[in-house]
Amino acid sequence: MAKLEASRQEVASLRQEVHRARSEALLDPLTGLSNRRGFDRALADCVHSPEAGTPTAPCLLLGDIDDFPALRERLGEARLNDALRQVANTVRSIAQSHHVAARIEDDEFALLIPGAGLHEAYTLAEQLRHGVAQLRPDTERRLSLSVGVTQLGLGESARDFIGRADQALQTSRAQGRNRVTVLAADERFAA
Template identity: 70%
Template sequence: MNSCAACRRRAVALADRVRCLEAGTPTAPCLLLGDVDDFAALRERLGPARLEDDGFALLIPGAGLHEAYTLAEQLRHGVGQLQADAERRLSLSLGVTQLGGGETARDFLGRADQALRSSRAQGRNRVTVLAADERFAA
């Protein structure tokens, strides 16, 4: 499945959850998207099974962008303590954003995906935050 189809599927799943009174405020829901770095190579070496992608999403209601960023960094650090094999540790790339006022689920998910792609492009094993509203930037 290509990434556009996956994004559409995720946007449909989020659509009902993003209609909230807090949208566009400092306590609006945040979305964290992540994936295991170099999962294909890891799968080839170790043979781990997977159901679909190497990615995951967390919808974080009422936390605020700074708290969502902190959670993402804690996840990244925690996973980084795990050994993939004798030669390397696991790592995560993560993207974080917050629901903007009047925003659609597709826009919300798209910005989180853009943040995740930015983390990958900058060398992986990092968290990138893209705020819908710079007033609430982490």
Template identity: 55%
Template sequence: MRYQDSIARSAEYLRTALPMMSRQRAALHPVSYAVWYEFVSGSNPALAQALQELTQGNRPLDETQTWELYRSHIAELDTESATRLGEGLGNVLGQIAHSAELAEDQTQTFGRSLGRWNEQLRSAAPGQHTQVLAELMAGTQDMQSTMKALRARLHASQSEIEHLRHEVERTRGEVLLDALTGLANRRAFEQRLNECAQSEHAGSPVAPCLLLSDIDGFRQLNERYGLDFGDQVLRSVARVLQRCAQSHHVVARVGGEEFALLMPEAGLHEALMLAEQLREGMASTGIATDAQGPARVTLSLGVTQLGQGEAPSAFLARADLALQASKRGGRNRVTVLSAQESLSA
């Protein structure tokens, strides 16, 4: 999931983020907190760069800019989940604020009482000290009870915040997944693609590489065997991709029958070998049909590598060009375009 920080680390980020948030023109709401949380945690470089550009020269961030940063760089929750989580966080913050007000009132009352008791002790006649001290003990016990209740409320609020954090992680994780295959979806892929485009290795032999693959004749397979079989094919391709990919690779379903595999640091030859492994692995996987024997499914693939200073859209477009060349060349094959090759090639 996106957030793996401990409660202590999250609290540290909160203390750092709140002063920054208070200097902006945007309201203090969950969306604003999400933006500044990811900024101070250093977990979202693309967002950090965009935010720094917008606030250059100490310019405050307004509501529109805050929401745009959220939409562009942080996965959106569905409306129902966002409302539920926002209300939950609002309730928790309201409870904390109420508890703090009660504690402040009790502290002020206790402070005034201390002053009064001090005067009474100074002016007390012999034998009256015991009564004043008894009042002091009773006031101290009331103060201790208030602090104990406050600690209990804060502990309950902390538990609720932790529950909300897990809910955000779960919901945002679902938003970034393709429901049918369990792979990353198009939105998640584009986020990682944008991150890779900022790689310091761009234009080098170990620059990020991108593989795009398309299921050959997928429409005909659906027409011949039915839509349920088509879903089975998509899941089979996803399994083959997951078996071949390494833990730091990004595997995504980016279209109906189109898949992507992003290698953050790789040589072009390594990417080609992986593409061939995918192609051969899929071609050798027979997929059972209801009426006939196993159907053979193949992939066409395009491979390319990120060039120096290249935009994500150009990187993706060249990979797609390589993919289309494979399909025009007879399908069930891999085409490679280096970063130096023109998109018009």
């Protein structure tokens, strides 16, 4: 009996360890947000939303820290990591429990918002942009963030959905940075 109980405890412990390892595999170790793998999983689930193509279809925010290469050079690795954690905390502060907040590249953050309209997504994007603008990783200047926002269209693939959000982000960067650009999948639902 004692051997059987010890085996049960060992199996339970191994299950917990596997569960923890799987969870950690979906998190960015620096920021604690979802990593690209976790984001891609959530995005794959999201594109099957029955709300796709409606005013409450899922929305996606993509944000890039402006002038990131210069920031990296100016701050060095340790202070840059602190700045990235501060940006992640800002993303986390505007995200609700049903949102997926992720760091998907060095300087790129995403927020997947199910059941939202473009107006709500735009409001969150502006809150994020303003929150990041309050961060000062050094005495030289504050951070800024360019953001692209879009909404899932009917029958749209994950690739097209994220591609349009990236196009909106690139428009923000091209128009002077530190701004939010919205590209609607359907102009009837534009913010």
